[in-house]
Amino acid sequence: MAAKRGAALRADTADPPRTTQARAAAPATRAANLDRLMHDRTRLAIVTALSVNAALSFTELKAITQTTDGNLSVHARKLEDAGYVSCTKGFDGRMPKTEFSLTDAGRRAFKKYLDHMEAIIQHARGKSR
Amino acid sequence: MYDQPVTDRRAGVALNERAIESLEFIRTTMARSAPFTAVSGRAGVVMGALALIAAVAARSAQSDEQWLAIWFGCASIAVPVGLAMMRVKARRYELALWSAAGRRFAQGFLPAIVAGAVLTFALVRADALDLVPAAWLLLYGAGVLAGSSSSVPVLAWLGALFMALGGAAAFTPPDLRDIWLAAGFGVLQIGFGLYIARHHGG
Numbered sequence: 001m002a003a004k005r006g007a008a009l010r011a012d013t014a015d016p017p018r019t020t021q022a023r024a025a026a027p028a029t030r031a032a033n034l035d036r037l038m039h040d041r042t043r044l045a046i047v048t049a050l051s052v053n054a055a056l057s058f059t060e061l062k063a064i065t066q067t068t069d070g071n072l073s074v075h076a077r078k079l080e081d082a083g084y085v086s087c088t089k090g091f092d093g094r095m096p097k098t099e100f101s102l103t104d105a106g107r108r109a110f111k112k113y114l115d116h117m118e119a120i121i122q123h124a125r126g127k128s129r
Numbered sequence: 130m131y132d133q134p135v136t137d138r139r140a141g142v143a144l145n146e147r148a149i150e151s152l153e154f155i156r157t158t159m160a161r162s163a164p165f166t167a168v169s170g171r172a173g174v175v176m177g178a179l180a181l182i183a184a185v186a187a188r189s190a191q192s193d194e195q196w197l198a199i200w201f202g203c204a205s206i207a208v209p210v211g212l213a214m215m216r217v218k219a220r221r222y223e224l225a226l227w228s229a230a231g232r233r234f235a236q237g238f239l240p241a242i243v244a245g246a247v248l249t250f251a252l253v254r255a256d257a258l259d260l261v262p263a264a265w266l267l268l269y270g271a272g273v274l275a276g277s278s279s280s281v282p283v284l285a286w287l288g289a290l291f292m293a294l295g296g297a298a299a300f301t302p303p304d305l306r307d308i309w310l311a312a313g314f315g316v317l318q319i320g321f322g323l324y325i326a327r328h329h330g331g
Contacts, residue, residue, distance in 0.1 A: 041154065048155050049162035056162070064162045114155070117148040124145035 037082050038113045042067055042075045047084060047110050050102040055088075058098040076100060084109055159330075167226050168234075168280055171331055172214035173322025176207040177315050184311035193258050200310070218331050234276040241272030259303040266295030266313045281329055287321045 038044055045065040049056060056064070062072050079085040084106030088099045102110070183203035190196035219226040245268035252261050270291025277284035291313050298309035 039151075044151070044154065045158045048158040052159050052162055064158065114152075117151050120144055120148040121152075124148075 035109060035113050035116070037078065037084070038109060040075065042071060043079055044113075046072075046076060046079060046100070047102065047106060050085065050100060051107065051110055055099045055101040058100070061100060079106070167215050167219040167231060168284065168325060168329075169211070169214040169218045169331060170322040170324065170326030170329065171218075172211040173318045173325060175214070175322075176211050177318030177320075177322055179203050179207045179210075180314035180318065181311055181316075184307045184315060187307050187310075197253065197258070197261075221331065233278070234280050237275030237278060238272040241268045241275060244268055245272075259306065260299065262306040262310050263295050263299035266291050266298055266309060268295075269313070270295055281325065283321065283324060283328075287317060290317055 038047060042065055046061060049061060049064045053060075058069075058072065058076075061076070062069065065072060067075075076085060076087065080087050082105075083103060085100050086103050088101075090097050090099070180203060183199055187196050187199045190199055216226060245265055248264045248268065249261055252258065252264060270288045270293075272288070273284055273291060274288025277288055294309050294313045294317070298306060301309070
């Protein structure tokens with residue numbers, strides 16, 4: 001998984017297209033370079049929520065993402081496997097409590113994703129002028 | 130743009146629309162997941178502006194009754210405006226105004242406000258109008274400070290500063306009462322309102 005992410009990041013940081021034909025094909029290339037892991041709505045909601053909170057419990061994340069326990073577990077696990085999210089299990093009194101937080105790699109990936117979206121919009125605006 | 134094949138142009142437009150959708154999704158998710166506040170920063174700015182107008186008007190009041198009527202008039206406009214703007218903000222971000230955090234905020238904030246109202250009538254009856262600005266500032270600050278534990282942390286600073294102004298108002302000449310009220314309900318509300326609007330979604 002980490003190797004896949006590395007490949008995606010390398011593709012993302014490749015030199016920008018220089019020829020007219022390459023520029024015309026830029027949106028398609030950018031789509032291919034999108035961080036697919038982040039692009040999914042539930043995973044994007046998890047990462048976004050964690051970007052503005054130091055840590056969130058499973059229950060809080062479930063309320064924010066408005067998804068089921070099973071779905072949240074699956075998506076959180078994928079983000080954890082990719083190294084974007086860290087998970088801490090503990091107890092709140094006698095109740096088990098799972099807390100999630102964004103790792104540095106996750107924060108960087110989120111920023112890159114935002115930059116990517118903005119670049120696509122800027123590119124489209126530039127073409128329409 | 131037109132030197133591209135039609136399919137490429139369509140792909141570009143679709144991708145652009147999806148990117149805009151994604152950013153919009155991120156924006157609303159951020160607003161929903163940021164520490165709870167339906168406290169409207171814009172309402173704070175509007176209420177602060179009303180307080181500044183009231184302070185200027187109150188400076189030229191001919192009697193204590195007129196002075197009190199001006200400030201009560203200001204409150205009777207500012208409170209409904211503030212509540213309405215909180216509802217608008219809560220609806221915009223799909224926040225439950227009466228969520229657990231919202232109820233905790235009200236439980237912290239409202240007792241001090243009720244105490245302030247009761248104390249105002251008591252002070253007016255006792256002919257101690259000079260102490261009314263201090264009571265308003267101190268109790269409003271205490272309410273905000275108590276409510277801040279279940280809202281955004283910056284409200285704690287707002288509450289503490291209101292209380293400091295209230296303390297100053299209690300021990301300075303009565304001539305300065307409108308200055309203290311303008312500094313608290315005007316300047317502080319506008320300043321913190323702008324901060325909340327900028328950092329906590331409006």
